[in-house]
Amino acid sequence: MSVLVYTESWQGRFRKSTYEAVSYASETARLLNTNVIALAFGNESDDELLKLGNYGANKVFTAKEIEKGDSKSTSELLAIISDNSNIIVFASTYTSKMTAPRLAAKIKAGIVSNVISLPSSFTPLKIKRKSFSGKAIEETIINTEKAIILLASNAYGLVECESNCEIEKIDHKSNANVTIKNQEIASGKVSLSEAEIVISAGRGLKGPENWGMIEELAKLLNAATACSKPVSDIGWRPHGEHVGQTGIVIAPNLYIAVGISGAIQHLAGVNSSKTTVVVNTDAEAPFFKAADYGIVGDAFDVIPKLIEEIKRIQ
Numbered sequence: 001m002s003v004l005v006y007t008e009s010w011q012g013r014f015r016k017s018t019y020e021a022v023s024y025a026s027e028t029a030r031l032l033n034t035n036v037i038a039l040a041f042g043n044e045s046d047d048e049l050l051k052l053g054n055y056g057a058n059k060v061f062t063a064k065e066i067e068k069g070d071s072k073s074t075s076e077l078l079a080i081i082s083d084n085s086n087i088i089v090f091a092s093t094y095t096s097k098m099t100a101p102r103l104a105a106k107i108k109a110g111i112v113s114n115v116i117s118l119p120s121s122f123t124p125l126k127i128k129r130k131s132f133s134g135k136a137i138e139e140t141i142i143n144t145e146k147a148i149i150l151l152a153s154n155a156y157g158l159v160e161c162e163s164n165c166e167i168e169k170i171d172h173k174s175n176a177n178v179t180i181k182n183q184e185i186a187s188g189k190v191s192l193s194e195a196e197i198v199i200s201a202g203r204g205l206k207g208p209e210n211w212g213m214i215e216e217l218a219k220l221l222n223a224a225t226a227c228s229k230p231v232s233d234i235g236w237r238p239h240g241e242h243v244g245q246t247g248i249v250i251a252p253n254l255y256i257a258v259g260i261s262g263a264i265q266h267l268a269g270v271n272s273s274k275t276t277v278v279v280n281t282d283a284e285a286p287f288f289k290a291a292d293y294g295i296v297g298d299a300f301d302v303i304p305k306l307i308e309e310i311k312r313i314q
């Protein structure tokens, strides 16, 4: 009974969250004294597929005939491959959130999302997950024979552990009859959900014309940019940058929040950041309670100085 991992790649390269899911699956497999198999759907080269072995995968099935993003077809194939697996691991991404529930229904598996630790027991499967927008941690028990685990991003980290990895190509024609007609690509930017550093700004920036300094700081730090909900609602920034309870949930190593009050709905999407720095003119802003470092000051003074200092150091 192998541990199966669902993988995702972008432009032929596996996402960091996939390597994290394989690392997690590898340790789970070690505890169960079994091996790890992975299923890939993209146009990855053999060299790229074999990189999964650096994180513990023993075998990679690759099905190039299937459109990635077509969760009907991917879940169909996963259902076949998972015949020999009782634990199936996904990273928490948009695609996996579409695919994993379909798979769960097909194979009658219990499903647990936002997982933050390895199982503490396997019979039955007991596992910790974040709940209530990250404000609580609960232990979930899955009683079904098969279990699907969606790992919260940055919850486990990357653990290199070399293993002999082989590739097997699968020729699977899907019955799902889905065609993806168009994909719009936001290119040249660091992906928000994968970024190690995120620079985020809110209504305190007064208008979209003032985002130049945020983008400059992000570029210097190789960071992604994000924003609060009202900022994307008014159209100052694209909706893809909105973080929070109703936006993207992120867990970067460093989150810098500029001119954001720190409303509970915003914190729900960023409170798993490892280190949080807040810049706000109002010393009473709620965000300071959640910050590791706080600067009470005007963003229009603080950010240019920060940029200057980073340039000097670099």
Ligand SMILES: Cc1cc2nc3c(=O)[nH]c(=O)nc-3n(C[C@H](O)[C@H](O)[C@H](O)COP(=O)(O)OP(=O)(O)OC[C@H]3O[C@@H](n4cnc5c(N)ncnc54)[C@H](O)[C@@H]3O)c2cc1C
Residues within 6 Å of the ligand: 201, 202, 203, 204, 205, 227, 228, 229, 230, 231, 242, 243, 244, 245, 246, 247, 258, 259, 260, 261, 262, 263, 264, 265, 266, 269, 279, 280, 281, 282, 285, 297, 298, 299, 300
């Ligand atoms: C159901 C629901 C879901 C929601 N989901 C989300 C969500 O997912 N994400 C989200 O972000 N919000 C969400 N909200 C909205 C949330 O409640 C807040 O209204 C929002 O986060 C506030 O955005 P803000 O901090 O940018 O703006 P404001 O609350 O207006 O705060 C601006 C901050 O900037 C500071 N400031 C002003 N000038 C400067 C300056 N020159 N330099 C530095 N600081 C300055 C101010 O002191 C203030 O603290 C949701 C609300 C509801 C009801």
